[in-house]
């Protein structure tokens with residue numbers, strides 16, 4: 026057994042790796058398959074063969090932020106904008122419920138398009154059906170997060186994107202890394218299941234900083250972690266930057282599974298946008314969550330964070346039976362629960 030395999034085995038046994046050990050892995054591709062298999066084994070052992078489904082509803086593509094990588098950025102004047110009405114959101118949520126989904130994710134650009142009171146009203150109505158609600162609507166104040174929590178929101182996704190503060194502030198002009206971390210602390214303090222994650226392949230990002238991302242996630246004890254390769258969008262300042270590497274993204278995800286075995290990890294759409302079987306590769310390398318897109322066709326096409334995203338949704342079924350059929354080939358099965366973080370105690 027070589028040195029790298031021993032390190033994977035150590036992570037498997039102890040849930041710990043040093044920064045140097047993580048860097049060694051991220052820089053060497055010789056035992057990727059072994060790492061993926063061990064991450065999958067760890068997931069199966071602790072969480073079983075269940076995959077949790079989350080119905081994604083993209084409530085608005087209006088964004089006041091200007092992240093260089095994202096097609097929804099404020100300065101992308103080529104992007105036509107929309108905001109779903111409260112009734113449209115509730116309709117999509119009820120469709121997801123009819124299909125048997127137990128969690129709904131409301132995602133959107135960062136803006137005040139939705140006054141907090143409107144969002145609270147939508148959350149309260151969806152909660153009447155005993156559905157878990159995840160929000161992914163960017164940075165808010167403590168008070169705003171509190172109101173949304175009191176209305177019934179259960180979880181919140183806010184990727185740190187990168188822990189390299191200088192790179193973050195270059196990529197997300199006008200945003201502060203310190204405030205991003207404040208948001209994550211507030212969300213935890215308010216009792217949200219708190220999700221974060223990162224982009225892999227940002228220009229100027231180093232392997233060392235990706236290792237720091239992994240250690241940061243462990244330090245903040247994130248409940249969910251989404252790792253996605255960066256994909257260049259033609260109407261952004263990063264249009265000529267090469268896409269992130271799918272296999273490096275899978276390695277980051279697999280290492281996270283070994284270090285944080287009990288958390289929820291989605292197979293991200295960006296992985297599938299780069300590879301026709303990207304999400305299944307993820308689901309057999311440590312991921313345990315899928316987020317089928319319930320946004321209607323017209324709006325889904327307008328929620329173009331990166332190219333290829335809408336096509337992924339079109340090529341995939343929303344029907345639990347069909348998803349079950351597909352993942353069964355891999356020894357997996359759709360969970361019947363809302364899929365909160367597994368409780369070890």
Ligand code: SAM
Nearest residue numbers: 094095133134135161163184254255256330331
């Ligand atoms: N606006 C909210 C926010 O930024 O937290 C939520 C929606 S935002 C579109 C969701 C995620 O999309 C971001 O956290 C970012 O990591 C990802 N994303 C944006 N542009 C991307 C790109 N070009 N390639 C891959 N992922 C991208």
Ligand code: SF4
Nearest residue numbers: 088090092095098134
């Ligand atoms: Fe807006 Fe989120 Fe895109 Fe940044 S990543 S531009 S905050 S939608």
